[in-house]
Amino acid sequence: MEADNKRLLEKMADLEDSSHRNNIRVRGVLETIVQEDLPSYLLWLFQAIQASLEPADLRLDRAHWVPKPQNLAQDVPRDIVTRLNYYSAKEAILTAQRKASEIPPTYVGIALYADISPTTMSRRGDFINVTKCLRNNKLPYRWGFPTKLLIWCNGSLTKIEDPAQGMEKLKTWGLFPDTRTAASQAATWKVTAD
DSSP: OHHHHHHHHHHHHHHHHHHTTTEEEEEOOOTTSOGGGHHHHHHHHHHHHOTTSOGGGOOEEEEEEOOOOTTSOTTSOOOEEEEESOHHHHHHHHHHHHHOSOOOGGGTTOEEEEOOOHHHHHHHHTTHHHHHHHHHTTOOOEEETTTEEEEEETTEEEEEOSHHHHHHHHHHTTTTTTOSOHHHHHHHEEEOOO
């Protein structure tokens, strides 16, 4: 019964994530920008991050401020959620942001994220020690469904399905504590998605 409930919750989270597939969550934009100006502001931001996209590729279906969580400080701006018409444009923008070495000064402090369900976000949060170690070792990673980390190591795929398993794998691979150098990791590790 418990396993059935878990599968049902995973499927519901997946459905919600699918409905957010084209969304980008934008964090750090000052709330001095009024709702009417959000689309044009976001288009300028996305063009600055991924200049190779044509204006026709950057069609926004909607953009709005989200309600502020109760535990967020008053001086911290609310997030913006926007939906791009084209999934490929959304992916190009998020990929460019991850690879960007610098961002124009106008947009410093702004971060972009995929918009995922609270259930998925909470589940990914359980892996924070594993993902922090991967980032500290300059290793990119991808998420799979249901929530798991997908890592290619020395030519074979390793699926990390729970945080404890992840910490054990990191120790086995000599990454936790962070014992390998970034150069040797880059030569022997590859991370991919489903």
